[in-house]
Amino acid sequence: MVKSPMKKDAYRKNFQERRDWYERVQRSPFRFKYHIQPPMGWLNDPNGLCQKDGVYHIYFQYCPFYPELGSIFWGHVTTKDFIHYEEHEPALCSDTKWDCNGPYSGSAYQEDGVIYFFYTGNVRYEGDYNYVTDGREQNTILVTSEDGFTFSEKQLLMKNEDYPADMSKHVRDPQVFRENGRYFMIQGARSIQDEGSILLFESEDLVHWSYKLRFQPEQPFGYMWECPNYLKIGEHRFLFTCPQGVPRDGIEFANVYQCGWFPLTYDFEGEDYELGAFHSLDRGFDFYAPQVFRDEAGRWILFGWMAVPDSGYEEPTLEDGWVHALTIPRELYVNEAGLLCQRPLKELEKMRGEKVQGRLEEGLERETSPCFELKILMEEGAGAFELHLREAVVLSYEDGVLSLDMTGCGGGRTVRSLKVEKLWKLQIFSDTSSLEIFVNDGVDVFTSRIYDSMEDLEIRMDAGKLRGTWEYYPI
Secondary structure (H helix, E strand, O other), X not given: OOOOOOOHHHHHHHHHHOHHHHHHHHOOOOOOOOOOOOOOEEEEEEEEEEEEOOEEEEEEEEEOOOOOOOOOEEEEEEEOOOOOEEEEEEEEOOOOOOOOOOEEEEEEEEEOOEEXXXXXXXXXXXXXXXXOOOOEEEEEEEEEEOOOOOOOOOEEEEOHHHOOOOEEEEEEEEEEEEEOOEEEEEEEEEEOOOOEEEEEEEEOOOOOEEEEEEEXXXXXXXXXXXXXXXXXXXXXXXXXXXXXXXXXXXXEOOOOEOOEEEEEEOOOOOOOOEEOOOEEOOOOOOOEEEEEEEOOOOOEEEEEEOOOOOOOOOOHHHHHOEEOOEOOOEEEEEOOOOOEEEEEOHHHHHHOOOOEEEEHHHOEEEEEOOOEEEEEEEOXXXXXXXXXXXXXXXXXXXXXXXXXXXXXXXXXXXXXXXXXXXOOEEEXXXXXXXXXXXXXXXXXXXXXXXXXXXXXXXXXEEOOOOOEEEXXXXX
């Protein structure tokens, strides 16, 4: 037996009955000023990101009445400028036997004016199951749209028996793309031997799919790989994934689950490929399940889920009836060293208030509201320093290690660190309850939620002998 699906009419009824819940959420002091957040309830993975006729569509995993009701939808917001967002009714719901426990994560592929949405339909049986090797269906489903608002009937493409025989019941999160005149799909997977990988399928028509190969390193690297993404920038190919079960190694892999990218060498013709070294996408406490897409201007844009599952942190917003958000949009690019980097989307500059600037050697100390952007350029590279942000955050650099200390205001978050041979630039975005710190033009990033009083906040830098400039913008 499986639970009954919750359809859109049921959503509307529950929403009206819980209007006081929605209004309570809007009064939460931790609600964001410029991040995508759930109208109410729970948000997780970004899904189906795309741009159609100048409009950006951002979908996400959405449980509006969490924790009272557990039904999953695809939430939906749109924007034309990444400054002003419009909320819409949920786009997809659990209305077939193939996704009766939720339309789980998926992505968008566009061709000839049609958006093809591929996602995982979750079915979870009631009973005595371990839900790894039994008790679960992970169905690959297709639905199409010409405008991002109205959708075709759902079509089942693949089910458990269509995946390789050594797979567990954890195969999910499809992404589709085109190479060499053929369609390819990647999915995150966990084998019955508890080895994570990315499965590659191919098709001639976007409907009929056959298994081709799996991407995985020579040595096992975690028991499950979630949320895969493939992208190509110039001649550089990359695979994103979120490995679960990678043990901590000093300051590396400090979160319970990881998120990062491999350089990929593969021509999508035969079966020979090479995965390079794994690079973490974010070094902070709250970054997972990113999704990338290419917009009409040719930019690769990323959103991430500003959380990590099973982290155990306190989330004060739950008391206000909501939890989690997406990161700011980030543009991906490849630097001179061939590294995949992230930078804040240029449109975000339109949020800036009047600039205040100064020299580091003359000191940096000022009062601030919770919402600001701060840029620091160090002319000769950084020596030791401490940068105090808001109420209790300390970003410090010493002996080639950059550390973010959230102990005083992180709800259980403590310290995350990064080795940086030469530190020359910091760009920091602060919202009511988040920090995103871009290091050296986004070679590395720290993302974290923050829960302080939001009163009498300051920025103060003990710069020592540093020379350089700083720019401050209220938002």
